[in-house]
Amino acid sequence: MDGERGTAMVRAARDGAEAMVLRLRELVRHESPPGSPPHLTACADLLAGWGEAALGRPAQRVTRDGLPHLLWTAPDQRVLLLGHFDTVWPAGTLASWPFAVRDGLATGPGVCDMKAGIVQMFAALELLGGTSRVGVLLTCDEETGSATSRALIEEQARRSGAVLVCEPSTPDGLLKVARKGGSAYRLVARGRAAHAGVEPQRGVNATVEIAHQVLALPALASPTAGTTVTPTLLAGGTTTNTVPERATLAVDVRAWTPAELDRVDRELRALRPHVRGAKLVLEGGVNRYPMTPDVARPLLEVAAAAAKDLGLPPVEGAYAPGASDANFTAALGVPTLDGLGAVGGGAHARGEYIEVRHLPERAALLAAVMESLLATAR
Missing domain, CATH: 3.40.630.10 (Zn peptidases)
Known part of the structure; x- marks a missing residue:
């Protein structure tokens, strides 16, 4: 031109x-x-x-x-x-x-x-x-x-x-x-419902399990690589007097390299429950490299x-x-x-x-x- x-x-x-x-x-x-x-x-x-x-x-x-x-x-x-x-x-x-x-x-x-x-x-x-x-x-x-x-x-x-x-x-x-690049996940904790006032000991609290996972997630990030792992949307329970049998957590992951996205993906899939009797299901994955x-x-x-x-x-x-x-x-x-x-x-x-x-x-x-x-x- x-x-x-x-x-x-x-x-x-x-x-x-x-x-x-x-x-x-x-x-x-x-x-x-x-x-x-x-x-x-x-x-x-x-x-x-x-x-x-x-x-x-x-x-x-x-x-x-x-x-x-x-x-x-x-x-x-x-x-x-x-x-x-x-x-x-x-x-x-x-x-x-x-x-x-x-x-x-x-x-x-x-x-x-x-x-x-x-x-x-x-x-x-x-x-x-x-x-x-x-x-x-x-x-x-x-x-x-x-x-x-x-x-x-x-x-x-x-x-x-x-x-x-x-x-x-x-x-x-x-x-x-x-x-x-970015990944989007939903981590689902599954427990067992029970009456929170009468016999809470019979329940398995999914919200408590998700709370453990929220506190553990920052360890998956890498400040030196610029990788972030951020818990975002959180939901759990049905009524105020019921031990929650299900809780969910959205997780946002961002990284500069495909290798970092793949590493975090592997580590998220390797998460194990902290609460006895609870189970974890991970949904989602890498959205954009x-x-x-x-x-x-x-x-x-x-x-x-x-x-x-x-x-x-x-x-x-x-x-x-x-x-x-x-x-x-x-x-x-x-x-x-x-x-x-x-x-x-x-x-x-x-x-x-x-x-x-x-x-x-x-x-x-x-x-x-x-x-x-x-x-x-x-």
């Missing part, structure tokens, strides 16, 4: 800045809580129209278990843009936390993770000269583990030359070249060159502890670069935000990266 082309692209993106904010407002107002087909379908309807206008072809709606994913394929798919439109926020959140722009920051449920990235995605496609070799996949179950979309993601990644993921960048604008930097570095170099051509600040990469659908595509060995979405922070927290001034320049950067990849693929 020559300097004149880069200048024109940035100028066109900045001319559309106000329209991007208006689109972001509309998209945030379409609440898309996890696992809610009516909300997700309404949001998909909105995005399908935007995508058809940007790509010049209609979306294919792939519905699995009632959840609508949007797919625009290309016959010779050199680039796949990947994102998700579900958020972690329950329906009704907008009533107490509406979309707002103040002091250059836009806030609202899902604004950072990752509705602003979707707005930038479509703006970038509109800046691009041609989209016939660009595919787009927008899923609606990323926040709950991508159970219905994973196969679709992997299928489209395999037929693509590169995958560009529009999850948010780091708060200081760094792209994401590596991500931790890590995204390693070797699949992202070549694309980061393309992004750095594109930023220079556009006259934008230098682009650098970062290691991100959270996982995304980029983990799936990277695990296949497909060149993958993440964090090409909004510059912001506070994802999954009330008050998540994006910096409005970066919307047009990040859209231009994404367009320039696509243009460069398409040019070298000829």
